[in-house]
Amino acid sequence: MEGTGLRSDARDNRDRVLEAARRLFSEQGLGVPMREIARRAEVGPATLYRRFPTKQALIDAAFADEMRACSGIVRDGCADPDPWRGLSAVVRDITELNAVNQGFTDAFVSSYPGAADFAAHRAGMLRALTGLWRRAQRAGAVRPDSVVDDLILMIMAGRGLPVGPPELRVAAARRFAALILDSFRASPAAGPLPPPARVSAAAVSGGG
Template sequence: MADRLPHPLRADAQDNRERILEVARDLFATEGLNVPMREIARRAEVGPATLYRRFPTKQTLVTEAFAEQRRACHAIVDEGLADPDPWHGFRRVVERTCELHAHSLGFADAFMSAYPEAMDFAADREYTLNAIAELAHRAKATGHLRPDFLLDDLIIMLMAHRGIHTSSATTRLAASRRYASLVIQAFQAASPTHSAETSRELRRHVL
């Protein structure tokens, strides 16, 4: 029975593993998922054999490197669903999802099906989209989310968000927040009161 128990890694092996993950996170964040495995090994100062012994495929490395982001994604939608104000919860999900993607191009790529064979990400994506669909249904019922909103609209929004490129992480985050704000305005249902007031104002100026 004892032979079946996993053996803990030696201290040096554990150090190598953590260094590989740290380097992978940094490179995936700034350069996306096309970074060669050999480049990750070189930056982590380990041999390719060591890298592949710990992470046999890039999919394995990507899944483990973004474990924290995957948990954060679940937390974002769970908190949105728990919000007693569905529209506020929906807005926060959009804002925080954009921010999460802005911090790492690689995570955005993995989430948006760049690795469809990575089952962990497929499950995360399905969980997130199902939760947002439920939240959107509730927000529509309050009259704040436009009635013609489709889940595909959010997917298109995230695909467009992936196109934000800047040399500075700070600038990218600021652009992401601006983008999220504009998207939320586009998703918001028109206020009947505001529309009536706007019409009266236009008539006053025209007539």
């Protein structure tokens, strides 16, 4: 019985640490000190490090659900036979996902260089998005002088969406996504773009 109680306590401590980490990463990004996470979780630093020896391990565990959600969003968008509809859904859903969790956005665009699992995640997402983007261009839906790097710029820019209550973040994300999609759409009235900023290579390699 004593062993069962200890396992239950350890599980409770782990759950509290993950909940505190998700909340703090969402509010402040990945720069939150581990000691602050321990304090918010009401556990000692030794307990935190026993469960998560590195910050990378904590980030990986805290954002496992978001990584699955992000993968599902891209997978569903790529499966849509209408590439513009699929791309539009990806832009809207990822913008909203990122708006409510600043820490996940930071990890996705490589602000924390130790988040190795995110490098593989980004690389897979970018490969899939590049295929979807090119399909939409071949269909004449996306402006021909745009590149998939512009989508990464959008994700980066989304980090500047307002902080505040979740409903405010979601409303801002939806408005932002609509504006971005309008800029991506092919139009005879669209003016020429400056040369592309190749940010996707930095995202895959783990550069900030």
